[in-house]
Amino acid sequence: MSVKTIGVLFGMEDTFPWALCHEINELARRRGLSVKGEPVQIGHISQEQGFAYDVILDRISHEVPFYRTFLKCAAARGVQVVNSPFWWSADDKFFDNVVARAVGVAVPRTVLLPHKEHPPNTTEKSFRNMGLVDWDEVFRYLGFPIFMKPAYGGGWKDVYKVHSREEFFEAYDKTHTLTMMAQEAIEFTDYYRCWVAGRRKVKIIPYAPKEPHESRYSAVAGQVVPDDMALRVTRDALALCDALGYDMNTVEFAVRDGVPYAIDFMNCAPDADLNSVGEETFRWIVSEMADFLVERVLHPVPWEPTGTWPKALGLIPH
Numbered sequence: 174m175s176v177k178t179i180g181v182l183f184g185m186e187d188t189f190p191w192a193l194c195h196e197i198n199e200l201a202r203r204r205g206l207s208v209k210g211e212p213v214q215i216g217h218i219s220q221e222q223g224f225a226y227d228v229i230l231d232r233i234s235h236e237v238p239f240y241r242t243f244l245k246c247a248a249a250r251g252v253q254v255v256n257s258p259f260w261w262s263a264d265d266k267f268f269d270n271v272v273a274r275a276v277g278v279a280v281p282r283t284v285l286l287p288h289k290e291h292p293p294n295t296t297e298k299s300f301r302n303m304g305l306v307d308w309d310e311v312f313r314y315l316g317f318p319i320f321m322k323p324a325y326g327g328g329w330k331d332v333y334k335v336h337s338r339e340e341f342f343e344a345y346d347k348t349h350t351l352t353m354m355a356q357e358a359i360e361f362t363d364y365y366r367c368w369v370a371g372r373r374k375v376k377i378i379p380y381a382p383k384e385p386h387e388s389r390y391s392a393v394a395g396q397v398v399p400d401d402m403a404l405r406v407t408r409d410a411l412a413l414c415d416a417l418g419y420d421m422n423t424v425e426f427a428v429r430d431g432v433p434y435a436i437d438f439m440n441c442a443p444d445a446d447l448n449s450v451g452e453e454t455f456r457w458i459v460s461e462m463a464d465f466l467v468e469r470v471l472h473p474v475p476w477e478p479t480g481t482w483p484k485a486l487g488l489i490p491h
């Protein structure tokens with residue numbers, strides 16, 4: 174019987190990819206499966222190319238465009254790619270808020286803003302369809318404080334919290350050609366980052382985003398999540414990953430007046446580093462992702478363009 178291969182494509186991270194390959198190989202040995210996990214090897218790509226992998230877990234193509242095309246071609250040849258390089262390339266945080274509302278997940282009031290500066294190769298003439306923004310209406314709808322962040326963002330880059338019109342425009346002036354969202358700030362009592370594996374398992378991790386980067390997990394480690402909150406957050410996290418078609422994601426919630434608001438849930442290669450998430454969560458991620466990938470290699474699923482959101486929005490029949 175030919176050995177089924179799970180390839181892991183990764184960048185600078187140093188703990189998760191190796192632990193995952195090891196776990197997949199251990200799992201295969203324990204269960205007597207003809208399955209192996211190994212780092213993906215790539216040279217140039219030809220149009221006729223076949224691929225030596227049955228499944229590829231992608232941890233890095235959001236930062237390496239060459240890898241993104243490699244993965245699309247692999248998918249075209251029948252490789253199961255996790256997460257789908259097609260969908261996450263099309264995805265953005267504002268659209269995902271629309272999806273969240275359709276699947277019953279609370280999100281902060283949010284508006285999408287026109288670029289502050291003309292994107293490359295455009296001039297004023299490129300924007301003849303644009304009217305003026307009614308800023309009074311925007312501020313009335315959102316209220317202060319407001320968070321501004323890029324619709325295609327990540328890594329806390331270009332995120333601003335502003336408390337007045339003056340601060341708002343000062344921040345907006347710095348956003349050059351980015352596509353920015355402005356969002357009601359949720360003044361939260363608790364904050365959770367949930368790791369979601371395979372659209373089926375959720376680990377709720379108390380998180381302290383206001384702490385320095387290195388202590389955001391440790392500062393609230395051991396904090397108990399009330400049962401009813403755990404149920405709601407688990408449901409919401411799974412609903413988001415189902416709707417958006419992510420097999421690996423982190424979903425963040427800020428809790429205000431007992432309601433978890435989804436803040437950040439478009440992370441195609443979420444942090445899985447031992448040094449930031451800690452030993453217990455790391456073991457959970459490695460074990461759940463290994464389980465999921467082995468199941469996927471044994472039982473491939475038909476290619477899907479995205480998650481269930483077109484049904485949730487009534488665009489195609491249930």
Ligand SMILES: Nc1ncnc2c1ncn2[C@@H]1O[C@H](COP(=O)(O)OP(=O)(O)OP(=O)(O)O)[C@@H](O)[C@H]1O
Pocket residue numbers: 281320322326327328329330332356357358359360382383425427436437
């Ligand atoms: N509407 C909001 N209300 C309250 N806090 C918010 C809001 N939006 C963002 N934040 C805070 O800003 C942080 C960064 O925002 P967000 O997670 O959306 O950006 P990011 O660039 O994807 O960050 P990262 O990839 O580091 O998680 C959040 O962890 C949260 O603490």
Ligand SMILES: [Mg+2]
Pocket residue numbers: 425437
């Ligand atoms: Mg975040």
